Amino acid sequence: MHRRQLLNLLLASAVFTLPFGACATQIRNARLWRSEDKLRLVLDLSGPVSYKTFSLSAPERLIIDLNGAVLSGDLGQLALANSGITSIRTGHLGKSDTRIVLDLAAPMQLNSFLLPPQERQGHRLVLDLTSVAQAPVSIAKPSAPVDRAHPRRDIIVVVDPGHGGKDPGAVGAKGEREKDVVLSIAQLLAKRLKREKGFDVKLVRNADFFVPLRKRVEIARKHSADMFISIHADAAPRLTASGASVYALSEGGATSATARFMAQRENGADLLGATSLLSLADKDPMLAGVILDMSMNATIAASLQLGNTVLGSLAGITTLHQKRVEQAGFAVLKSPDVPSILVETGFISNARDSQRLVTARHQKAVADGLFEGLQRYFQNNPPINSYMAWVQEQKKAQA
Ligand SMILES: [Zn+2]
Known part of the structure; x- marks a missing residue:
């Protein structure tokens, strides 16, 4: 346990001291899953990013600002039907920052974290959305996973x-x-x-x-x-x-x-x-x-x-x-x-x-x-x- 904490600490400091320089991190792909209690949106990144999130109401929105990151993939391919997200919009923020806006049907709570490269996966930003309402209608009953882009690799x-x-x-x-x-x-x-x-x-x-x-x-x-x-x-x-x-x-x-x-x-x-x-x-x-x-x-x-x-x-x-x-x-x-x-x-x-x-x-x-x-x-x-x-x-x- 102690070693793990040490590792986390070391890895975290390594991430924050990385020089971003001229080459921005790319947001290459997005994947969406539904599970029993949450909706998970994963952004595949070419490198680490710093980001912040906040929510706005009337209409309900979740905003993710990624610093020094540009969009190279297409977020339009995600199957959003019954996900609780009605649409995803993206835009530039300043010269090299990207803003992603999730339009929501109802308020949702966002929990986010970065994952370092692992197995065949690169850097990822994981966004977990849970319904704020007592009886979540749209995401409570999972059917087949909504992720149609499952790699199904050998x-x-x-x-x-x-x-x-x-x-x-x-x-x-x-x-x-x-x-x-x-x-x-x-x-x-x-x-x-x-x-x-x-x-x-x-x-x-x-x-x-x-x-x-x-x-x-x-x-x-x-x-x-x-x-x-x-x-x-x-x-x-x-x-x-x-x-x-x-x-x-x-x-x-x-x-x-x-x-x-x-x-x-x-x-x-x-x-x-x-x-x-x-x-x-x-x-x-x-x-x-x-x-x-x-x-x-x-x-x-x-x-x-x-x-x-x-x-x-x-x-x-x-x-x-x-x-x-x-x-x-x-x-x-x-x-x-x-x-x-x-x-x-x-x-x-x-x-x-x-x-x-x-x-x-x-x-x-x-x-x-x-x-x-x-x-x-x-x-x-x-x-x-x-x-x-x-x-x-x-x-x-x-x-
Ligand atoms: Zn032998």
């Missing part, structure tokens, strides 16, 4: 088949190679994801070549992945070790001896400093540390949840080496803002696991299991603006 999954090229990964007693097994499973998973509406998928490698660990994380970040899944089938010194495990990144060191062993194995010499991946270079070191830390912790929490769901769906397909999600310092899991898991689909070093892992039938079963786990996770945690989120909103609206 959830982006980056699938990472471990090893490749000069790095065969684990090698079984009969010459089975981890890099081949995991490529097949990854390709089957990618195929399954592509078939599903609302998902898009990128493979870190689609053939037998080497990709450094750092590069794998960069690929996930370049594609703005909603999740990253690294697929492995490893070896253990104890040949009887068998079954699947799922790993998320640990906050500190590894949580078990096995985890530590695996992490050393997978990381090799290719260690990665997570700080290099966020553009924190221009920030105060303490602020950078706080942001990174918070982002990491939130990402690990999401990764653990994702890992649990995936582990649950693998349970019917293969034996489990670990009944809960393990945590270790795998370098490929070190994206500060992309929930990431590493799945050991079985042990190449175990004769029985190895025999099954090379068969197309088992590879398909594992890929389907992984898909089901991912799908279930995203049904429960749909990323903002995703097709999946839209589907859930429709369901809720009909409920």
Whole structure:
């Protein structure tokens, strides 16, 4: 809590000391939602703004003045029917300020706040309108969301088949190679994801070549992945070790001896400093540390949840080496803002696991299991603006 307050303070002061200079913030788009008790208008901005709001009566109006902001989007596309807003007018105020006037059917209370960039969203000004009247008629009963401009974007999954090229990964007693097994499973998973509406998928490698660990994380970040899944089938010194495990990144060191062993194995010499991946270079070191830390912790929490769901769906397909999600310092899991898991689909070093892992039938079963786990996770945690989120909103609206 204390850290969060500190962060808010630091972020707030960062915003207010930003030089606006000659380039004004753009108001790019507006979106409108209705919920049970309020109407929400979101302005998508190209940067932070300072603004003020006030209301006028006879006729009822809410006025939002944005300093150093110009309108580049069209507010005329919003579906205002039954929203309580009868019209939206905009105009220049001085040289570079913009005034937005909401004409209201009845008095409404306005609560507003700024949101910093997050996921795929940029800066936003959020305006929540609630009815002042005791019995709000127009906004009390939500039907379908009024936001016709829902992006319904695809959830982006980056699938990472471990090893490749000069790095065969684990090698079984009969010459089975981890890099081949995991490529097949990854390709089957990618195929399954592509078939599903609302998902898009990128493979870190689609053939037998080497990709450094750092590069794998960069690929996930370049594609703005909603999740990253690294697929492995490893070896253990104890040949009887068998079954699947799922790993998320640990906050500190590894949580078990096995985890530590695996992490050393997978990381090799290719260690990665997570700080290099966020553009924190221009920030105060303490602020950078706080942001990174918070982002990491939130990402690990999401990764653990994702890992649990995936582990649950693998349970019917293969034996489990670990009944809960393990945590270790795998370098490929070190994206500060992309929930990431590493799945050991079985042990190449175990004769029985190895025999099954090379068969197309088992590879398909594992890929389907992984898909089901991912799908279930995203049904429960749909990323903002995703097709999946839209589907859930429709369901809720009909409920
Ligand atoms: Zn591996």
